[in-house]
Amino acid sequence: MLEKHVCVLEGVMVSQDREDFFLLSNCGPKLLEQKGLALGGLGVASINIGLGGKTLVELERPAAYHTTPIFPLIRSDRKRRNKTTYWRRRSCVQDTRIVIAIEPSESDGDELDLPERCRVLKLANSVTYDRMEKSLNQLEKIVLPSSDDTPNDKFLPKLTPLVRVLMGMAQPSEKIPIQELKFFDDTLNASQKEAVRFALECPELPVYMVLQVNTYAHRSDTSTHNHNILERLLALPASQSGTKLKVTRVGHPARVMAHEGVLDATLEVKANRSDQAALAKDVKNELEATLDALSGKGKGAKGKAPRGAERRKMWEEVKALRKEYRQREGGVVRSVLSESQVVLATCHSSGGRQLRDHNFDVVIIDEATQALEAVCWIPIFKAQKLILAGDPMQLPPTILSIDKMKKAKNTGGTPEKSSTTSDKTGGR
Structure with a gap:
């Protein structure tokens, strides 16, 4: 398979x-x-x-x-x-x-x-496709291990109870009843409240397709979905202790709509404003100055870039400074993410360097009906519990593999559903 x-x-x-x-x-x-x-x-x-x-x-x-x-x-x-x-x-x-x-x-x-x-x-x-292919290869290694696999691969995900349930290797656990449940939004109807309760009571895998208010066949950008969810989370009232929900969005601030509160919740802005940011700022300034000098735009360069041995030496400095900067900045990013209660990212970006060593209690994949299975495995490897949300009436990923459609038609068969993709395969 x-x-x-x-x-x-x-x-x-x-x-x-x-x-x-x-x-x-x-x-x-x-x-x-x-x-x-x-x-x-x-x-x-x-x-x-x-x-x-x-x-x-x-x-x-x-x-x-x-x-x-x-x-x-x-x-x-x-x-x-x-x-x-x-x-x-x-x-x-x-x-x-x-x-x-x-x-x-x-x-x-x-x-x-x-x-x-x-x-x-x-x-x-x-x-995007490289990461999807990598996720499938990793799934094969943990589900069907062989002697050829490297046992010391530190980036290989673990065979969690959630993965075992999804692959049919174990039965889902019994639901844990919740006696009292207080909703943040009192305007939810009965079916929506039932969906929330169902998701909270299932230990591993609640799948609930929610009919949304959006017009059928309407598809919006992944960043727009993340932005809307982020705005709603930031609008939640503070707890009884007076603390607000700590939310971080992984992604470039330029892709976030110009709103002060939303922009402040991005990982890059939080990392730059953290107490540890000064440790990496000096290295960053030195690195940028070296790159300017290499392009002939540094102070005193007069538009002339260095050549020969001098240029090779400066590129060696760039490599060393970049390595030091990534190490220092990595500590800042880990500190920001460790303090966050909710992290928003696309399925694709959840496989990036920033979230490489982070696991989560719950992973929610929004608009799951519009994503490929392969891209969904990227965040699933980081989860103890998975919630799939979406509208079954929405359009599926766009079919691009024309040859396979023709082959299926000529043989009287049906094309594989997984042979579809679109720009939305970054996931939600």
Whole structure:
């Protein structure tokens, strides 16, 4: 079953790669820009350091364009007549600028020597599928262990009672009755109250599909869902002791709607304002100054970047400073998350470095009917209890694996449900 699931997932990845190749090989830069799939003539405005040691490259051009999540950064060298591709994640978009986040493992070399003009293209997010494939491989290792598996893999999840129930290796535990239950929202109807009670009484896996007020066939962005849930949690009244619920949202502040209370709840803002942030700030400033010097924008550089042995030495300093910064900042992030009572993230981002060593009493996957099973396993590995919420009348993930649909039709069979995907596979 797991092998078939991985095979179908790979088919979806191949379909998206074919679509990207078709667009890039048959459409010129101007047409791609008209369709909102590319931005050309961008210049490097600044290079900074973000959460997790990521390099944030700010590109700008005096024009407003619409862009979406994942882009490769294309460097064109007319003298050498070649191109260098940098796979990057869009971090922030405004009317006249876009910020590209570069993973530390990718930027520790001289390949980040960006030219004066760059082009950005929108392509499929391969990182999402990599994490989904990794989650399925991890599931196979813990459910069907073999002698070839590495027993000392510290990142391999444990075979929890929840996973055993989900994989049919154990029966769900008996419900634990709750005598008295006080609701925060008195406007809930009887069926909604029943759903809440059912979820609280089940030790491992309550699955309750809630018919929502949203219009059928309406699908909103993952970040919008997180934003709405975050606003509701922040609006909850304080407890009898006067303390508010401690909520943290994992994600870039630029993707959070401009609201002071909501913005303050993001992990990056909390980390920057914590008492331990000063430990990492000095290293961050030194790292950014070194990157400015490498790009020829440092103090006294006069637009001239260092070359030869001096440049190689400075890149060695960047590697050392980045490593030290990640270590110091990691302690700050762990401190913030350990104090949080509720953490909001997408299924995809829950597999990131910030939440790698964190487990949770309860994991709630909102809009579960619109997510792939593979992406749901990422947060499930961190949970003792799982709650799936969603509307069965909502649209499922969009089918992209056309070849498998044709094959199923020709053979008289039915296409696998798991051969579907969409931009929503980041989960809720």
